[in-house]
Amino acid sequence: xxxxxxxxxxxxxxxxxxxxxxxxxxxxxxxxxxxxxxxxxxxxxxxxxxxxxxxxxxxxxxxxxxxxxxxxxxxxxxxxxxxxxxxxxxxxxxxxxxxxxxxxxxxxxxxxxxxxxxxxxxxxxxxxxxxxxxxxxxxxxxxxxxxxxxxxxxxxxxxxxxxxxxxxxxxxxxxxxxxxxxxxxxxxxxx
Numbered sequence: 001x002x003x004x005x006x007x008x009x010x011x012x013x014x015x016x017x018x019x020x021x022x023x024x025x026x027x028x029x030x031x032x033x034x035x036x037x038x039x040x041x042x043x044x045x046x047x048x049x050x051x052x053x054x055x056x057x058x059x060x061x062x063x064x065x066x067x068x069x070x071x072x073x074x075x076x077x078x079x080x081x082x083x084x085x086x087x088x089x090x091x092x093x094x095x096x097x098x099x100x101x102x103x104x105x106x107x108x109x110x111x112x113x114x115x116x117x118x119x120x121x122x123x124x125x126x127x128x129x130x131x132x133x134x135x136x137x138x139x140x141x142x143x144x145x146x147x148x149x150x151x152x153x154x155x156x157x158x159x160x161x162x163x164x165x166x167x168x169x170x171x172x173x174x175x176x177x178x179x180x181x182x183x184x185x186x187x188x189x190x191x
């Protein structure tokens with residue numbers, strides 16, 4: 001992810017499709033870190049290092065025809081990243097009081113993904129490595145095994161994986177998702 005492909009929005013975003021290839025949309029949750037979690041962390045340490053959470057959409061692309069590629073091609077294609085849209089932040093303290101509580105809440109959270117008013121897909125937080133907080137914890141552990149990798153810092157934004165299938169998008173469409181959690185929903189229009 002690059003600073004030129006990250007967009008912070010207060011619930012609604014518009015994304016220009018110029019210069020992107022075979023876009024797909026992934027509904028996710030984003031964490032913003034307030035501190036660096038320890039390398040040997042368990043659920044409470046990453047939780048205590050999270051400042052806020054937000055609805056997010058990762059917009060992925062592929063330059064390989066029909067989304068047919070191997071791992072090396074995906075890396076060469078910039079890990080399929082096109083854009084990350086991050087919605088309105090909600091302080092983690094307004095969502096849960098502990099890592100165990102946040103883990104349970106997010107793992108059990110249901111998501112409905114809409115194109116316009118049409119329900120396209122549903123997902124649940126446990127689709128992401130048993131829950132988004134587990135995905136964050138896994139990322140912290142993997143970073144620790146890479147001696148040259150920078151650690152997470154205050155202000156780092158981490159996405160944790162899609163809760164549904166990645167859906168193709170087209171110009172003129174508007175997508176949004178809803179959850180049964182206290183963080184705000186997010187909508188994106190493609191132009």
